[in-house]
Amino acid sequence: xxxxxxxxxxxxxxxxxxxxxxxxxxxxxxxxxxxxxxxxxxxxxxxxxxxxxxxxxxxxxxxxxxxxxxxxxxxxxxxxxxxxxxxxxxxxxxxxxxxxxxxxxxxxxxxx
Amino acid sequence: xxxxxxxxxxxxxxxxxxxxxxxxxxxxxxxxxxxxxxxxxxxxxxxxxxxxxxxxxxxxxxxxxxxxxxxxxxxxxxxxxxxxxxxxxxxxxxxxxxxxxxxxxxxxxxx
Numbered sequence: 680x681x682x683x684x685x686x687x688x689x690x691x692x693x694x695x696x697x698x699x700x701x702x703x704x705x706x707x708x709x710x711x712x713x714x715x716x717x718x719x720x721x722x723x724x725x726x727x728x729x730x731x732x733x734x735x736x737x738x739x740x741x742x743x744x745x746x747x748x749x750x751x752x753x754x755x756x757x758x759x760x761x762x763x764x765x766x767x768x769x770x771x772x773x774x775x776x777x778x779x780x781x782x783x784x785x786x787x788x789x790x791x
Numbered sequence: 792x793x794x795x796x797x798x799x800x801x802x803x804x805x806x807x808x809x810x811x812x813x814x815x816x817x818x819x820x821x822x823x824x825x826x827x828x829x830x831x832x833x834x835x836x837x838x839x840x841x842x843x844x845x846x847x848x849x850x851x852x853x854x855x856x857x858x859x860x861x862x863x864x865x866x867x868x869x870x871x872x873x874x875x876x877x878x879x880x881x882x883x884x885x886x887x888x889x890x891x892x893x894x895x896x897x898x899x900x901x902x
Contacts, residue, residue: 683834719894721795721895727888777888779825779840784832784833
C-alpha cells in the first residue's frame with residue numbers, strides 16, 4: 680500500500696445524482712491532487728492543492744467540485760455528471776508540490 | 792506543446808522473456824523522467840526516476856535508460872514474470888510542478 684486510500688472503490692451514479700469521492704493520505708504530505716484516467720488517454724490533472732489551498736483548476740467543468748478540509752483529506756463532489764465523465768479517478772499526494780507523487784487505488788466511476 | 796509518446800501501445804510476451812518499452816518526449820525544459828507501473832484496478836507506482844545527468848538506473852529486473860539529447864527513454868524488463876502484466880506509464884516533469892503523462896504501454900506476460 681502506498682499510504683493513500685480512496686473510497687469508494689467503485690461508484691455507479693445516475694446523471695441527476697450527487698455523490699462524493701474521498702481521498703485520505705497517511706504520509707504527512709502537504710500537496711494533494713485529483714486526476715482523471717480514461718481508457719486510451721493519458722492521465723489528466725484536474726485539481727492541485729498545496730497546504731489546503733487550491734493552486735490549480737485545470738479547466739475542469741463546474742460539475743466537479745473539490746474540497747480540501749485539511750492536508751490529509753481531499754474530496755471530489757460530483758453532481759449532474761455526464762456519461763463521458765465515466766473514468767477512473769485517481770488521488771495522489773506528495774511531500775511538497777512538484778515532488779514524487781504517491782497514488783491511491785482510484786475510484787472507478789460509471790455514470791448511467 | 793509538451794508531449795510524451797510511448798510505444799508500443801500494447802505488448803504480449805512469454806514468461807521468462809525480456810522486453811523493452813519506449814518513451815519519446817518533447818518536454819522542455821526537462822526536470823526528470825519517471826516510469827510508473829499500474830496494475831489493473833490500482834494506482835500507478837513509481838519504478839524509477841531519472842534526471843538529466845543519469846543514463847541508466849535499475850530497480851531489480853527493471854532497467855531504465857535516458858538519452859536527454861535525443862529525448863528518449865526506455866524501460867527494459869528482464870526475465871519477465873506473470874506479475875509484470877500491467878500498464879507502464881512514462882511521466883516527464885518539465886518546469887514547475889506539472890507532469891506530462893504518456894498513454895502507457897499495456898504489457899501482458901503469458902505462461
